[in-house]
Amino acid sequence: MLKKILLASALLAAHLACTALDVNQATVAELDSIKGIGPSLSRQILAQRDQGKFKDWADFLARVPGVKAKTAARFSDQGLTVDGTAYPAAPAKP
Template identity: 55%
Template sequence: MFKKILAAMAMLVAVASFAAVDVNKGTAADLDGIKGVGPSMSKRILDARKEGEFKDWPDFMQRIKGVKEKKAAKLSAEGLTVNGQAFAGQASAPATAKAAKADTAAKPVKATAADTKPATKP
């Protein structure tokens, strides 16, 4: 019985350590706990938050110096959220465009009449 209680408590601690931190609600210590957010970035976040809450990830990236799509994706993977939302990013749009371009390049070219003539022996 004691082992079950201990295991349940360990699971609760593990879940709490991986809990997401919302930029609109987190303290400086909460923000510093996110890998990739140091004291200077947490100060920038708190200062910008005084002007108003962040609406979404694009608003966050616009108002916080040094946070672009790549950094936002990393911070989101570490547990940072904006209004409870993880970063979805526009990275999928360029990837989709590249995939479409690759599909176009990989399509076979239609054969012409000259290509379909059988070879003759000399």
């Protein structure tokens, strides 16, 4: 029985890790599940979102202090989206 519970928990965690999380709809707990977003940053994100939804990643970066392109890319790699869109990948170096 314990093995079944652990398996179900592992499958749920894997599913949640692969599921996109939109910053315009996420709860504090969901934002906190993104590595690098803690309680303080979650509150900042929600405070800015209360002023109006984020239109795109550029809007998110402009309104959330301390989040720059590299950080946004890490958040996006973990499934965070803005209005359903992942952070644009950096162009490949020749």
